[in-house]
Amino acid sequence: MHGVLRLALFQTRRDRVTLPVWILSITLLGFATSSAVVTQFGDEPSQAAILTLAASNPAFLFLRGLPDGTGVGAVVFFQGYAFTAVLAGLMSTFLVVRHTRTDEELGRAELLGSVPLPRAASLAATLLLGAAANLLLAVFVAAGFVAAGLELPGAAGAGAAVGAVGVFFVGLAAVIAQVLPSGRSANGAAAGLVGAAYLLRGVGDALGTPAADLLHVSSAWPSVLSPIGWGQRVRPFTGSDLSALLVLLAAALVLATAAVLIRQRRDVGASILPQRDGRERAGAGGTSFVGLAWRLQRSTLAGWSVGAAVLGAVAGALGPLVSETISSVAPLRDLISRLMPGGQTGLIDVFVTALLGVAGVFAAAAGIQAVLRMRAEEIEGRAELLLAAPLSRGRWLGANLFVAALSAVVVSGTAGVSAAIGLGLSGTANGPAGSVVPAALAHVPAAFVFLAAASVVFAFAPRLSVLLGWGMLAAGLVLGEFGELFGLPVWLQDVSPFRHSSAMPVEPFDPAGALGLAVIAAALAALATYVIQRRDLTA
């Protein structure tokens, strides 16, 4: 046990920057959400208004979660829990994979494997660190809520719900790290499962049954399949049923035990799914910068596209279904016909628009990932090999920007096509189903701005490119999605490129906005191409 603690302390030291950044960011998001709710929805009538609006809007339910009655705490939990839980899940899976599979892949685990400790000692230390990090996260999130003026018992319950979701994903990621051969694939699979948990909860909540007062919604069965859905069952500010957390912790324990048992029985570096051999010769496209960029991006792109396809399918297939569910509740039907001139059709449009917007964020993320891969190539010394060829750096950057832009188009397009198919299959007489594809592609210019901006950072300040590349997307997301909730000034919200995308099909297409974004993206890309030729390669 002493040895495991030593290893855990060593891993903590390696994470001394990463983990505090994660924990503080998640805490800050929780704090900002709750103080925004306190200032904007301080009194009961305004709380009731927002809850009623949400209960009548499946897109809201899908993205945020279940309304659970009035009261500042309940509104905060409804607004902020799902996002916070996703972040806790990602923090936990990245943490576990970083110290397990990635260490094995890079040969560091071998060095530690020579010390007189059991084979699974390092994994046990990682599990310990994961549990401790989530305990700390629970305490911080609760403290953030209390600081924003929520009562302590509810805040503690909410923190515990977030922490318990994190602990569940620690266990799950530990198993995945035993199954998959590389850190990259393990991270991808684990993050994909976090996304799936959010999605299942979203589907369950969007299909949920509103209560007669429209202040509560209870989820449908898909939510039971989701650890994030289980955390939501705690209802810390109203019911406070902590038994849901026991389910999560028990599941985490089972998963962690399984991971330890597998680790005890396998070779170092081995995995349940083995590393397959590759091809002996590169394909026709494998001998150019574009071919390489595509080769390195394609599995990442496949991941984002699957996510976008699921979102599109949910939008297309579920939209009509939820609008029927809602219309069967008389008071809701009345409310909707007052709020939306289009009635049921308008409701489907809102749902589709919201989900295509999320697919637009996926598109930007896929593009940013392609651009930031250049930085990984530079740090790990592969750029040196590439740029010793008689081809200019501008061409290298251009090839990667091309693949990044292509990725954004593919992700958005996939969401649109899958939504169109969904709408077609569910037989919605909502105009031509094909109009959904342009609606999805309307988010591409904003994605271009993000990936071009990331390339400028890479060219100017390579060491900051990962931080700023993702930071800009996070900022754009907060400004665009939460800007109104936080009551930020309009000019600041307008900094986010997402604000200038046409929210089709609810809004009409805005050619000027799209053109403006495209011009900005092109200018940024040109700037990056110019600058990249004029700096040293820096590790």
Place this chain on the structure above:
Amino acid sequence: MNAATQPVIETLGLVKDFGRTRALDGLNLSVAAGEIHGFLGPNGAGKSTTLRVLLGLIRPTAGTARVFGLDPWADPVATHRDIAYVPGDVSLWPNLSGGEVIDLLTGLRGGADGNLRRELIEEFEFEPRKKARTYSKGNRQKVALIAAFARPARLYLLDEPSAGLDPVMDAVFRRHIERVSRGGATVLLSSHILSEVEQLCDRITIIRSGAAVETGTLSELRHLKRTHFRVTGLAEPARLAALPGMHGISIDGAAAEFDADAADLGAVLAGIAESGISGLSVAPPSLESLFLRHYSDGNGRKVL
């Protein structure tokens, strides 16, 4: 200067600073067409930095670098057209197979010679279907070497290329160096092992703390060579001091250690043979011990 006598590589007063650290401090290096030039220095002396400047990957703080008469920073594409490069620390794409990486690297330079590629893979006993993440250091090195040799070039820049290769593979490597050299190519081979450079190179430049301290042919650098002796069972150890070309004698009872100049080896051997020795071990001179002897501050780096 006409094209025939123009050096393939020429640097004058090359300086490169990284923040407050001076990596290159007025380096002069000249490599003539067709020669195999050893670029020798301890770890951290500035060898890799020099190669990166020659490739135009980093810009010199001061001084000039010319490769084929071109400025590699201003015109990297034209400079690279006839260069094959093997970096010191080969990092590959973990999810690509070795064969795919070889095709990529040669493809970017215009395509490999199919027969050469096949021969090299066979001679290096390389397994091209495995994913790069499963390769050892030696196998990653082989990928870069095969890619460099699978296509003709006029200049080969090799940064400690045989580190990680076993003796059999090292022999394959040497054979290909000699092959391209016979074909008229120029080779710049960096290393920190003197014996490695000795066997292959026509001329040698020794770099320390970012500046060239010695340059010339092997015989011109003869004075740097000293052989390390350890003898036991000496009847009269004190007589050693009287022999010519002796340095750093340390005597412990009937045992002694010392270094002897190459020029005086015959006299030294005859001298110790007369002393009735019972044991003898001789070690070739290591570059590190040479540096310790010649430059007592080792590889001390100037801080700006």
